[in-house]
Amino acid sequence: MMSDLPLDQVRTLLAVVDEQSFDAAAAVLHVTPSAVSQRIKALEQRTGRVLLLRTKPIRLTASGQVLVRFARSLAQLERDALSELGLGSSARTMTIAVNADSLATWFLPALAGVPEDLALAFDLQREDQDHTAALLREGLVMAAVTASPQPVQGCTSHRLGRMRYRAMASPAFVTRWLSGEPLPSALPAAPVIVFDRKDDLQDRFLRGLTRRRTFTMTRHHIPASESFVDAVAAGLGWGMVPELQAVTRGDALVDLAPEKPLDVPLHWQQWKLDSPALAAVAEAVAKGAKQSLR
Incomplete structure (x- = not known):
């Protein structure tokens, strides 16, 4: 279920898709490329499905698309909540x-x-x-x-x-x-x-x-x-x-x-x-x- 999904792994998947490389995602998340790879593998093991095709450009499978939509929705709701609380420090991306x-x-x-x-x-x-x-x-x-x-x-x-x-x-x-x-x-x-x-x-x-x-x-x-x-x-x-x-x-x-x-x-x-x-x-x-x- 969605409630069982580790959010750090879901956010990592979104970063890889947006940045189009494991190295660039690692830089954005301030972790190592190895940590990014491990999170993606852990998320795939948890869901029992391949989420990414390691091609150039990186492509999502149908299952990956579901999780990226979830991750992007979650990110937008988080930004909206921070903004309403007056805690947003930067522009929100649409x-x-x-x-x-x-x-x-x-x-x-x-x-x-x-x-x-x-x-x-x-x-x-x-x-x-x-x-x-x-x-x-x-x-x-x-x-x-x-x-x-x-x-x-x-x-x-x-x-x-x-x-x-x-x-x-x-x-x-x-x-x-x-x-x-x-x-x-x-x-x-x-x-x-x-x-x-x-x-x-x-x-x-x-x-x-x-x-x-x-x-x-x-x-x-x-x-x-x-x-x-x-x-x-x-x-x-x-x-x-x-x-x-x-x-x-x-x-x-x-x-x-x-x-x-x-x-x-x-x-x-x-x-x-x-x-x-x-x-x-x-x-x-x-x-x-x-x-x-x-």
């Missing part, structure tokens, strides 16, 4: 997973609405909105902006709104690649910008436009939100640009299909914790989303 386009548009202004007296330090992990829930499941973050409405075990889920994307290109790109034939015929053959290999927004748009399922056009991978839009404006290819960013580019971008926007629903998932700090962050994020998302 780990959040967020997709790049939200991070580049509405999310940071939303976090600015969190009361300063909470003294929170944000540790943001950037990940595709279709994959942020995995970081919650693994216990690596406490909250996430995600495309999935289905709450991760031990979490709550609340709808934030829809981020609208539009198929955009530069005027010169339109002239070179998309003039002279209908868009459903011309666009699949034109170069495209994608964020990374997890990004399927462009293919999703093309499937809706052409009813085809696979596409083999030239793909440029630009894994940074602002640089992605810069690449589209420079004429390297077309891409699905957040409406919040497209409106700031004026005539540098052309909407290829004004009647066919692509909406991505976003949700806020967080651990089920009675934490004033987490509640304040959730409130600020919801307020920011209401002002910016559809």
